[in-house]
Amino acid sequence: xGFLGDFELAEEAAQDAxxxxxxxxxxxxxxxxxxxxxxxxARNRAIDRIRRERTLTAKYKLLEAPKAVHDEFHDADFRxxxxxxIFTCCHPALATDAQVALTLRALGGMNTDEIARAFxxxxxTMAQRLVRAKRKIxxxxxxxxxxxxxxxxxxxxxxxxxxxxxxxxxxxxxxxLLASEAIRVGVALxxxxxxxxxxxxxxxxxxxxxxxREARVHDGELVLLADQDRSLWDxxxxxxxxxxxxxxxxxxxxxxxxxxxxxQRSPPCTxxxxxxxxxxxxxxxxxxx
Amino acid sequence: MQYLLQIYSEGDTQFDNLSADQxxxxxxxxxxxxxxxxxxxxxxxxxAATATTVRVQDGRTLTTDGPFAETxxxxxxxxxxxxxxxxAAIELAARVPAARLGGAVEVRPLVER
Numbered sequence: 096x097g098f099l100g101d102f103e104l105a106e107e108a109a110q111d112a113x114x115x116x117x118x119x120x121x122x123x124x125x126x127x128x129x130x131x132x133x134x135x136x137a138r139n140r141a142i143d144r145i146r147r148e149r150t151l152t153a154k155y156k157l158l159e160a161p162k163a164v165h166d167e168f169h170d171a172d173f174r175x176x177x178x179x180x181i182f183t184c185c186h187p188a189l190a191t192d193a194q195v196a197l198t199l200r201a202l203g204g205m206n207t208d209e210i211a212r213a214f215x216x217x218x219x220t221m222a223q224r225l226v227r228a229k230r231k232i233x234x235x236x237x238x239x240x241x242x243x244x245x246x247x248x249x250x251x252x253x254x255x256x257x258x259x260x261x262x263x264x265x266x267x268x269x270x271x272l273l274a275s276e277a278i279r280v281g282v283a284l285x286x287x288x289x290x291x292x293x294x295x296x297x298x299x300x301x302x303x304x305x306x307x308r309e310a311r312v313h314d315g316e317l318v319l320l321a322d323q324d325r326s327l328w329d330x331x332x333x334x335x336x337x338x339x340x341x342x343x344x345x346x347x348x349x350x351x352x353x354x355x356x357x358x359q360r361s362p363p364c365t366x367x368x369x370x371x372x373x374x375x376x377x378x379x380x381x382x383x384x
Numbered sequence: 385m386q387y388l389l390q391i392y393s394e395g396d397t398q399f400d401n402l403s404a405d406q407x408x409x410x411x412x413x414x415x416x417x418x419x420x421x422x423x424x425x426x427x428x429x430x431x432a433a434t435a436t437t438v439r440v441q442d443g444r445t446l447t448t449d450g451p452f453a454e455t456x457x458x459x460x461x462x463x464x465x466x467x468x469x470x471x472a473a474i475e476l477a478a479r480v481p482a483a484r485l486g487g488a489v490e491v492r493p494l495v496e497r
Contacts, residue, residue: 236387236493237469238468
């Protein structure tokens with residue numbers, strides 16, 4: 096993506112590279128630097144495709160680019176660009192539903208059909224939504240990068256809002272897949288931005304909520320926090336959530352919404368806050384921690 | 385990349401409500417933007433009431449009094465700019481006074497030929 100500036104082309108090239116790898120590595124064994132091999136192969140496929148399609152616009156300076164030689168590249172040369180990808184998917188110039196779909200597609204690894212089902216829209220609608228969003232990234236020149244310092248705070252808020260939106264869509268067992276995808280993106284974010292209290296706070300919030308998923312519904316009825324069967328709580332998620340919270344504490348001295356809301360509510364084992372009992376999703380999401 | 389910045393405002397009401405000094409300052413801002421190196425063209429348009437809309441049907445030229453779309457917000461001016469990416473274009477658009485005086489700026493990339 097960083098090399099090509101074109102989401103769709105990058106995606107297709109990556110798919111080609113994986114297909115080739117699956118076949119070739121099975122036959123000839125794995126190369127020493129697997130990631131580098133995949134990236135080099137993908138770039139070459141993309142260059143081949145561009146040349147074949149003869150789209151000779153000024154943007155495609157890549158036509159001059161020499162083909163990558165596999166041996167020259169090492170894994171260390173290729174940075175993990177997931178952070179750039181997340182910020183690109185959640186760029187404010189894209190509509191919210193496009194940001195959600197792109198994030199799930201690019202980072203969550205869900206396919207178009209799964210995303211469509213999770214949001215109760217026809218697959219064709221979701222496919223079009225994704226295509227339009229990717230075209231906009233290319234045509235309007237949405238940059239593939241981590242936003243510069245003066246834009247970063249607002250952009251990070253937007254990213255976290257999308258992740259939380261996805262998590263809430265999956266809440267209450269409507270789509271455990273969405274909830275776990277949101278957590279997966281949250282984990283990636285926490286790896287990539289380990290000093291951001293809001294990132295850790297959101298991860299903690301999602302883990303602590305999700306830990307109680309099994310206990311939340313009984314016979315189709317919502318169960319209040321105080322009445323939940325605690326043996327159904329996922330201990331490892333609770334531990335992970337608390338760990339994220341603890342990591343964020345030193346950085347959270349300046350406050351921050353997700354982190355504060357997580358900290359204010361005591362750990363699930365000894366709940367002090369009582370949920371109101373209202374069935375609205377929003378209240379359950381906030382009260383339940 | 386090249387972008388067209390189309391400047392929309394609701395008549396001139398917010399602008400008119402400013403003091404003479406403030407209006408002069410706003411005009412100065414527009415001029416300063418035109419003088420940025422990124423800006424390759426631009427102009428202020430006369431009010432929508434001065435517009436004429438042209439269509440051709442069966443070889444005949446049809447004209448209508450007024451702008452293409454009769455909306456509350458009217459196109460008041462434009463800038464043609466060069467920018468590395470959308471973020472840079474947005475940053476420039478945000479400097480346009482109309483954006484903070486109740487109007488809006490549409491940022492649209494040109495087709496590159």
